[in-house]
Amino acid sequence: MKWITRERVKVDRVACPWLIRKFLDKDAEFYFVPADKVLEEASRLDAIPFDAPGVELGHHGKECSFESMIRKYKLDGDPALGLLARIVNGADTDNTLYNQPEGPGLKAIAEGFRHLEFKDDHEINAAEWIVYDALYAYCREKVKQGKPDGDAK
Template sequence: MKWVTRSHVHVDRVACPWLITRFIDNEAEFLFVPKGEIDRVVKETGAIPFDAPGVELGHHDGRCSFESILLKYDLKEPGLVRLAQIVHAADIDEDIDKEPIAHGLEAIATGYSLRYPEDMENLEHQFEVYDGLYAWCRLQVAKK
């Protein structure tokens, strides 16, 4: 299945493809386009839009796109819920201080964007970060 979002990925636009690939569509194909091109690409390709203004899998009611995807696909695994808290805080400027790890994730996203300005290459490298962070989240949840 094809999925489309804005180009120049950052926290939510890395976390969402990781989530989609790992838990929803392991053969997902991601398209990264300028914000103004998303509607056209959806019409031409049938791609599912995410983390873009006005789309179902975007920011709504205080949620980031990662959280909207969890809700839509009924993903409730406690490690994912914990990861969603971190992604939310790192992605929503006014909430970044509510989660100690958020500043680190935002810094990592910025660093990877500088090292890998091509979106797909950036994802390939950052998926390892999210795999590790998810494993840590599962451990933290299990300890409680």
Template sequence: MTSLLEISSEKLYRLVGTPSCPMLVDVRTNEDFDADPRLIPGSIRRGHSDVQEWLNHVAGHAVIVICQRGRKLSHGVAALLRQAGVDANVLEGGIEAWLASGFPVIPVSKLPARDSAGRTVWVTRARPKIDRIACPWLIKRFVDRDALFLFVPPADVVEVAERFNAAPYDIEGVFWSHRDERCTFDVMVEEFGLSSEPLLRLATIVRGADTARLDLAPEAPGLLAASLGLSRMFADDHEQLNAGVGLYDAFYRWSRDATDEKHNWPSTKRTV
């Protein structure tokens, strides 16, 4: 039975990918992590013995602490965080319980190198429309909530990536890009091991809007229209990205929770 200081895998899974998801901190020992170097989506690795060194990073956030089995390491770290005023709880049963439930995990080998602040850095073409907004949303919600995104002229993407140790995406000739008929968002969902039914449904909508195949999903024309509207509303790429994140939050929650819901204007007119 889940205690007041724990959260079940099922409840956490409902939070992952949403704006209300707590910060997820993986404190497994190096031995346990090396035996299975995968992370719960959105989590970041931190040492259980140096909490004071990363305390400021989690201050002001709700935190879920994850270890191998949800026992001494995670409960000890959570207790230290609570002592410092952080709202901290533990994943019940640790990552073993998460895996036993069949929930997704991200191979660390797929993640780009992190910068000195522990963030992944990504670079793509300026003036994003669809794929270049959808991918940052996916990364922020499921991979690295602190990720940085750089928008530069198309001809400079690869050189900026090399100079600033960033991962280039959605440009020809790089790993994170279109493959055959799939767009970059499709590729990221697959490579990060995030192929859940809601994300695959959303990926179809993104692909339809991004590759002029609006027949792939009834929602694709709406995403295209909203995306082009945002591109006209904002001259700054980062302001547009921030607005677009909210748009994809809504599409994801519809894809996950509301595809069967219909809406019509309720008429009170009596029939005879």
């Protein structure tokens, strides 16, 4: 399947491709285009748009695109993914929905990746997915410890 979103990835536009490759489509193709071209290019390429204004797999209320994707593809039975979604939300939004303490750390890491001089969004995603692998392992451990909300109070 083909997926498309806005260029200049940061949090949601790295987390969503990670989720897609890990849980939905190991052979997914990703396209990163200017924000005003997402819908046009999605139509032309027959690609599923995400994390762009007005799309199903986008922000809705205080929820981020990662959460929309988990809900649509019925991945919400995995409590570790649920915790990861809270962390992604905390990094990608104003963090007032869950006040997730891990969120600001992920936001800082994502911003740092943007300054490592990768040549494009594909390279940033490839490099940063190890962070999401590690966060998912952290989330599985927190769930195992009986802390499905992580370190949120």
